[in-house]
Amino acid sequence: MDIKKLLTPLTAWGNITKDPVTIKDPLNERPGADRYRGFHRNDVEVCIGCGTCEEICENEAIDMVAIAETKDGDSGLRPMIDYGRCCWCALCVDVCTTNSLSMSNEYTWVTTDPEDFRFVPGVDKKDWDKGDKGWKKPENYEFYSIKRVHMEELSPEERNGSFIEMMKGYSKEQAEKEADRCVECGICTATCPAHMGIPEYIKAIRNDDLEEGLRILYDTNPLPEICGRICTHKCESVCSMGHKGDPISIRWLKRYIADQNPSEKYKKILEVENLQPKDKKVAIIGSGPSGLSAAHYLALMGYQVKIFEKLEKAGGMMRYGIPEYRLPYDQIDKDINYILSLGVEIEYNVNIGTDISLEQLGKDYDAVFSGTGLQLGRSTGIEGSDNEHVYYSTDLLRKIAQGEEIEVAESIVVIGGGNVAMDITRSLARLQKEKYGKIQIITTSLEKEENMPADREEVVEAREEGCVINPGWAPKSIEIKDGIPTGLHVVKCNSLFDGEGRFNPQCDLDVKEFWPGTMIVQSIGQGMDISYITEEMREKLEFGPRGRVQTDEYFQTSLKWLFMGGDIIQGPDVIHGIANGHMAAVGIDRMLNPEK
Amino acid sequence: MQDTIKNLTERFGASNMIEKKPGLIFITIEQSKAISAVTYLRDIEGYTVLTLLTAVDWIEDNVFQLTYLLNNPEQITEIGLRVMIDREKAEMESAHHLWPNVEVYQRELKEMYGINFPGSPRIDENFILEGWNDKPPYRRDFDTKEYAENNFFPRPGRKTNDPAEYMKQKMYPNNPSDYTNKKYNPNR
Amino acid sequence: MEKSKLFTLNEDRSLYPEHDENGKPIVDLSSHKFLKIWQGPQHPGVTGNMSLELTVSGDEIVESKTHVGYLHRGFEKLMERRKYIQCFPTCIRMCVAEPDPNEYVLSNAIEELSGIEVPEMAKWLRTLVLEMARLQVLLRGVPGQAGTFALGLGYQWGNYLRDLILDSFEELTGGRVYHMYILPGGVRGLLPDGFKKRMEDKLKLIDEFMIKIDKLIFQNVVFESRARGLGYIPKEWVDVYGVYGPAARAAGVMRDVRKTNPYLKYSELDFEPYTTTDSDVFARTEVRYNDLKMTVDLIRQIMAKMPEKGDIKAETPNVMHWKIPKGETYSKCESSRGEYGMYMVSDGSDKPRRVNLKGPSYTHANALLDRLLINANIADTAAIMVSLATCPPEIER
Structure with missing residues (x-):
């Protein structure tokens, strides 16, 4: 036996004179590191309740609970975190679309009631709300691209002196890349006047299922080529992605779906080859967005629809108010021809009020929808x-x-x-x-x-x-x-x-x-011309502010057979017109088919 | 490596070779020739280490994929042998005689996927699960979430809202998107 | 090297039991010559829970069977229903003591399947974190080996230093134990200000510790007597039983993924893994002691060579619906215990089809341990298990 090896370990006794290395008061002397992933903080004023944190939480620790007022761009929901499930991975922080969510460096909170460990950060006040230490989304990366995919356009020189469409549209790669940016929160849907299924059709682009995309578009919007070009895209103004970077290019993506589907396949894709006709007739005044929208949905329901148009072509302000370089005429025709192909009749160069009176229409048809729009210059x-x-x-x-x-x-x-x-x-x-x-x-x-x-x-x-x-x-x-x-x-x-x-x-x-x-x-600005409404009718109609006819939620006036929508009621823009026309179609159906 | 693949292809009818990265290939072998191929690789080609043996459930094709990943420590190369076996008759020739650890892998596969390896020692003993009476849990048709929901109780009082759905209720309960093409068109 | 025989009481350990023609012991419990005892699941030899079903004759083990199942959480299955980005906070728990190799092999597998190239800076940071993880494990593992012979002092020292390394992890990654730092595409942050300086101070403490631990363990007659000749692994077993890392290197077989399949930045670093041939518990402790020294050196090299700034994450598709092309891969790295690999199969969807983690404990603690424990002393089981760096959570995942 090596005697040296018996004694050498005893040198460890040398430590007996050294100070202990233990932290004596860990609760006060040992704050978490600057990046520590402790209890959450949430700036509830900045948070928009998009629910992406809930979506990415791999432990289902987050519930979205009603806290704030629901308004455009803010669901009013805020994340409630169950710390019995949270694994402190901070994915919710990194993915947060507004950067409102972060984590504190607090890790020593003790309470006797287990339910206390479920709270809404930022709403249920905690000691660590004020500090600024703790995990924040690193500046160096994002979980998604916050930059919009650029759409190619004609150069200003090429644009000058020509009415050729200036935005070239997305290619497949560009569209899929842009669609990939969407986090599917659905905040946009509430703001879209037609409440289009925006996350759903963007998903269809990602899945390269453009036929499904077209079906989703036509669920709420029968003019996708047009809206895909000139919609006022209120959706993009509330897009959660817009808080950190560029909002998703929702409008261009819609155009992409419509552009990629050839018009001759529309009826097959949209499965409208065997519509069940009804024996009731509806007249529509004006072939602007609201009139076309109403005509489309009424035709789907099987009604016999006839549009009366004052000018020589259909489209209203979309054709006569928007220059060709923004909205080429062949694209307008594509949308309109599909609607007409559903059996919708149209008569051009008819002026209601002079050629035929509105009352006459009311007598000849089971219902009348008027979407005459604003055409008078102010x-x-x-x-x-x-x-x-x-x-x-x-x-x-x-x-x-x-x-x-x-x-x-x-x-x-x-x-x-x-x-x-x-x-x-x-x-x-x-x-x-x-x-x-x-x-x-x-x-x-x-x-x-x-x-x-x-x-x-x-x-x-x-x-x-x-x-x-x-x-x-x-x-x-x-x-x-x-x-x-x-x-x-x-x-x-x-x-x-x-x-x-x-x-x-x-x-x-x-x-x-x-x-x-x-x-x-x-x-x-423009003014409306509703001179076709005669004095007797005016007495029966109710009027709201700014000379607009009062309608109910189905755009039905107090004359039961007359529905009105579009710019004369709401807006002015195309998408409101589409939404009004759709809702009026529903209202007409409710009136004519009350048993449903 | 090229010779090995050639031999595998010619002698054992291997197919679908994919070189994932330098030194790592995956190749498919018929079930009947799989163990001979593994033995061949071990004894002749120097693939003396079994890195892992596991299964993948391709439920849609009704097959299990067994993956024998072999390592050649001299050449520093790896070959993954895929063996597709019938999912209904989940049975495979045992390889426990080749490496002592194979019986452990096979015991785990029996338990987790219900793949039988007749003749493998202790094959019917529990590996991890004790008193398990449900279907083999790593099969794709075993739903872990459903199992958890049926056997454990959730914390009471939790309720969440989908932002889009919640906004609809609050802001536009009655709206045209409820009356879609779908609703009026009996064909859809 | 001369082997001490000090505490070996019975030279001839072949009295019981008789063996059949296959070499299997014939154990007749009713003969009262044998006793069956269970060691575990709380076991001094492992971090985690695992049982040994031992058949003993006196204090000599004649048969051992490993029983796992106390830590099965089904992570591989859980990941099949999680998006790729959600897998990286899940996978770390597959080996609790050393979570970073889990993060790395998972992220690397995803990157290989989707063809993403990680930025240089992120590669350096990953290398650093993997070495810090090894450091943190070995600081506890090397003196922990002496702990299995009831020499707990070095373990206390090591644990203190490990805590300091965990502080560094906390600074860098925001977490002490579960770092969740290496994510698919890159890493989650640059080094904080002053990190290198603080790290160097800690490494100096570790240098002192290495000298102290040498005196306490390797120059210790008790440790030497008990560890030498214990748990001998013949060189031929390395491939047969699937022996990896330090345990293989102690048997004179070079097994180190950092050298054989250099990944990340290891090809730019200067190191030579230590090998010896004794292949007993003492030799394995020695190898890990030298690994610890090498790791300290590697961390110094990394900190000197790595750039100050740079991209830390490659651009990936939106993580909320990141789909990965159909394919399969095996991604591996060297953990403190040996080759640590992940087999991943993608079916083209946004969730993995199959994730299979293969850690060295799977082979070390099953067939190999069963074999090594035969004829060992009951009191030596813990030492053998620690020398194989057994980590039960990675066996059953």
């Missing part, structure tokens, strides 16, 4: 606005669509800051380029740049194309010389609304400019 009423060279944008856009020649001036001033103003500005710019080889157009709005009602990309693109957009001015008067306008006097507009939120523009009269132009276009 005047600024300023001095000189009654001159014949001062135009309304609606009239000009309609004439362009009808192929009529327009006397485009060399220099133009447009008044208005909405999408229609951008449409007319960009359309006129194209015509100027064609005629004069150069663009000289200036567009103004009362609203400042950041509050302009037009879509941001419209403004950007208009500028790219060489138009001058100069917002924040109030039109003062139009200078007329020899019966022809020479330009527009404007003054600086500082605010639009007073303290109580009423429209009351405040202008600085000292800051003024004069913009020369021999053609002035007013594009400050």
